[in-house]
Amino acid sequence: MVADLLWLARLDRARLGGQLRVPSLTLLVATILPVVIIISALWSFGRIADPATLGAGPALGMLVAGPVSFLAYGVLMRGGDDLFLRQLGVHPGSIFLYRAFRLLGLAIAIGVAVLIPFVAGGVAPGRPALAGFPVAIFSAAIAALSFGLAAGATSSASPPRWMGMGMWDRELAAAAPLVYAPLVPFLAGSLLGWLLGAGIAVTATTLVTFLLALVSLMVGVRVFASAAPGFVPRAREMTYVPAPEGQGEGFSVGKGISGLLPRGSAAVWARDATVVGRRFTWASRVTWPVAIASFAILARWGTDPSGRSWVIAAVGVALLVQSAAVIGIGGVERKGVRWLDRSVGLRERERFLGRWVGAFELSLWLLLPVALAWNWWSGQAGAWLWPLAGAVTAFSASALSILSAGRFR
Amino acid sequence: MTDRGDPLNVEHTSDVEHINSARAGSGAPVLEVRDLSKAYRRRPILRGVSLTVQPGEAVAVIGGNGAGKSTFLGCLTGERLPDSGTVRIAGADPFADLTAVAAALGSVPEHPFLYGELTVAETLRFITEARRLDRAASLEESGRLLGIFGLEGAEGLPCRELSQGMGRKVAVVAALLHNPRLLVLDEVFNGLDRASSASLIRELDHRRSRGCAVLLSSHDFTMLAEWCGRGLLLTRDSWKELEGDAWQAWARSPSLAG
Numbered sequence: 001m002v003a004d005l006l007w008l009a010r011l012d013r014a015r016l017g018g019q020l021r022v023p024s025l026t027l028l029v030a031t032i033l034p035v036v037i038i039i040s041a042l043w044s045f046g047r048i049a050d051p052a053t054l055g056a057g058p059a060l061g062m063l064v065a066g067p068v069s070f071l072a073y074g075v076l077m078r079g080g081d082d083l084f085l086r087q088l089g090v091h092p093g094s095i096f097l098y099r100a101f102r103l104l105g106l107a108i109a110i111g112v113a114v115l116i117p118f119v120a121g122g123v124a125p126g127r128p129a130l131a132g133f134p135v136a137i138f139s140a141a142i143a144a145l146s147f148g149l150a151a152g153a154t155s156s157a158s159p160p161r162w163m164g165m166g167m168w169d170r171e172l173a174a175a176a177p178l179v180y181a182p183l184v185p186f187l188a189g190s191l192l193g194w195l196l197g198a199g200i201a202v203t204a205t206t207l208v209t210f211l212l213a214l215v216s217l218m219v220g221v222r223v224f225a226s227a228a229p230g231f232v233p234r235a236r237e238m239t240y241v242p243a244p245e246g247q248g249e250g251f252s253v254g255k256g257i258s259g260l261l262p263r264g265s266a267a268v269w270a271r272d273a274t275v276v277g278r279r280f281t282w283a284s285r286v287t288w289p290v291a292i293a294s295f296a297i298l299a300r301w302g303t304d305p306s307g308r309s310w311v312i313a314a315v316g317v318a319l320l321v322q323s324a325a326v327i328g329i330g331g332v333e334r335k336g337v338r339w340l341d342r343s344v345g346l347r348e349r350e351r352f353l354g355r356w357v358g359a360f361e362l363s364l365w366l367l368l369p370v371a372l373a374w375n376w377w378s379g380q381a382g383a384w385l386w387p388l389a390g391a392v393t394a395f396s397a398s399a400l401s402i403l404s405a406g407r408f409r
Numbered sequence: 410m411t412d413r414g415d416p417l418n419v420e421h422t423s424d425v426e427h428i429n430s431a432r433a434g435s436g437a438p439v440l441e442v443r444d445l446s447k448a449y450r451r452r453p454i455l456r457g458v459s460l461t462v463q464p465g466e467a468v469a470v471i472g473g474n475g476a477g478k479s480t481f482l483g484c485l486t487g488e489r490l491p492d493s494g495t496v497r498i499a500g501a502d503p504f505a506d507l508t509a510v511a512a513a514l515g516s517v518p519e520h521p522f523l524y525g526e527l528t529v530a531e532t533l534r535f536i537t538e539a540r541r542l543d544r545a546a547s548l549e550e551s552g553r554l555l556g557i558f559g560l561e562g563a564e565g566l567p568c569r570e571l572s573q574g575m576g577r578k579v580a581v582v583a584a585l586l587h588n589p590r591l592l593v594l595d596e597v598f599n600g601l602d603r604a605s606s607a608s609l610i611r612e613l614d615h616r617r618s619r620g621c622a623v624l625l626s627s628h629d630f631t632m633l634a635e636w637c638g639r640g641l642l643l644t645r646d647s648w649k650e651l652e653g654d655a656w657q658a659w660a661r662s663p664s665l666a667g
Contacts, residue, residue: 253534253538263538263539263541264538264539264541266538267535267538267539268539270535270538271524271527271531271535274526274527274531275524275526275527278526279525279526332524335522336520336522337522337523337524339486339488339516339518339521339522340522340523340524340535340536340583341539342486342487342488342507342511343486343511343514343515343516343583343584344511344536344539344540345507345508345510345511345512345539345540346539347507347508
């Protein structure tokens with residue numbers, strides 16, 4: 001197993017080295033840019049809000065455990081090279097353990113990121129660090145256990161049907177253990193954050209935490225290794241999504257603002273909207289919770305600077321998520337489909353216009369309610385800045401998207 | 410007995426011969442290539458290739474792996490930028506007048522990626538809108554073409570669920586939808602079953618009889634020899650146009666040596 005881990009580490013180093021030797025726009029857009037944006041957003045949040053209100057308790061635990069749990073499936077389960085590595089004879093337990101280490105590294109990075117607002121706000125990061133890092137390590141280890149067990153349950157001959165109760169889609173119900181798996185590390189990490197924040201037997205709690213993390217990791221690896229032969233092919237099948245209803249009714253040209261566009265740009269708008277709606281569902285899903293929460297916070301605490309700061313930060317993050325989806329279309333095009341636009345004679349300016357209008361319209365679902373609430377309850381001027389921010393963000397994201405797709409020539 | 414599913418037993422052989430023999434002097438060329446050169450990282454791939462194609466002609470692009478077939482065809486469709494030389498499609502420069510070229514050209518690249526999230530119907534609807542085609546006529550034509558290639562009933566399938574051959578057939582339908590004057594087909598028979606290959610040959614015959622020229626690359630030399638009227642042979646360090654007796658000689662015993 002150690003030899004496998006070393007080999008996988010060398011493979012990763014070679015891949016990363018190749019990317020860094022010839023840095024691409026994709027690397028910049030997909031990796032470096034989001035990291036820079038997140039760090040600067042956290043720093044700004046620390047400067048404008050009071051990070052001490054986060055404390056070192058359950059809120060901090062949730063802040064660390066949430067992202068770790070959310071990212072765990074992608075890190076642990078979505079390896080595109082699973083079958084290839086297995087054919088090379090790499091033990092599935094080694095692959096899973098290696099990915100668990102990756103998740104652990106990511107969790108520690110999240111633990112560091114959470115300290116940024118404290119440092120920016122001039123608050124000593126010692127106490128939050130003592131709670132944040134154990135939570136990060138514990139959440140990652142529990143995620144390995146939880147997803148290992150979920151893999152076993154999903155691939156077993158008789159999967160637990162009760163977990164799929166209430167799920168309308170049969171395929172989704174069959175994958176119910178995986179759907180619920182992130183809840184376990186989230187709840188466990190939050191609980192630990194609460195315990196450490198409350199200062200209850202901190203040393204003993206931390207020691208027990210590390211012991212439990214080690215045991216969870218070992219059990220998770222063992223369970224996954226025995227489930228892998230059945231689970232890996234099943235996981236590949238699960239990546240197929242059911243066909244959309246009808247034969248193209250979702251593809252609507254001429255709706256909304258696109259009715260004002262030239263026909264070529266309107267076609268790009270409709271195509272992009274359909275692709276974003278189906279491939280980057282998270283981009284549209286983030287809109288409504290942020291819009292509703294921002295509306296409610298402005299209605300209740302609109303005159304409070306910290307309330308307004310939260311809204312600005314949340315809407316900023318939501319806009320970044322939407323931008324990531326728009327830039328993601330460019331990535332999809334770069335991987336191959338770019339020829340289609342070239343062959344039908346779409347020019348770059350038509351592609352840009354369609355994409356920009358689509359991205360702007362997506363942002364308006366979020367920004368219009370926020371602008372109205374800001375105008376009514378914040379007591380501040382400048383509500384018009386919200387849609388303007390949407391237009392500028394959509395402009396930048398569309399430009400990056402077209403650039404990341406590569407030029408036709 | 411004629412096997413209707415065999416692409417090599419083309420039913421319209423006499424039509425093909427007629428079209429091939431009626432090549433020269435039938436109006437302005439639909440494709441003109443002059444001294445086309447292309448190198449990748451200083452490694453020459455194309456060295457001054459020239460070719461003229463008249464309406465209704467079928468020209469085979471022949472070459473081994475890495476000889477530059479896809480590079481040559483990519484330079485015609487504008488997907489690759491030549492280092493030197495000129496390309497004119499129906500008189501228009503693919504690197505200057507994209508709209509005019511797109512109206513005259515239908516192309517299927519070697520790897521015709523489609524948006525996996527869109528269904529077949531949505532993909533063709535997108536093509537219709539982007540090309541500004543008449544919606545009703547385009548719907549009728551796409552239905553006819555899908556039927557020809559055995560894709561009726563597949564309209565609602567997301568493209569990600571199509572097999573390699575089905576995806577290629579959708580790309581062919583997309584390339585034919587606007588009645589192009591020139592078709593550039595790169596390894597288009599890869600992954601097609603025999604019945605679909607025969608259907609495609611018949612449809613291409615039909616198009617050629619109406620003046621559409623076809624530039625076709627394939628490793629199926631027998632099919633190229635039977636169906637095309639002349640050829641362009643690319644090798645790693647040279648190129649040669651095969652026509653008249655030279656083409657007849659190549660067609661009798663096809664090889665990469667020319």
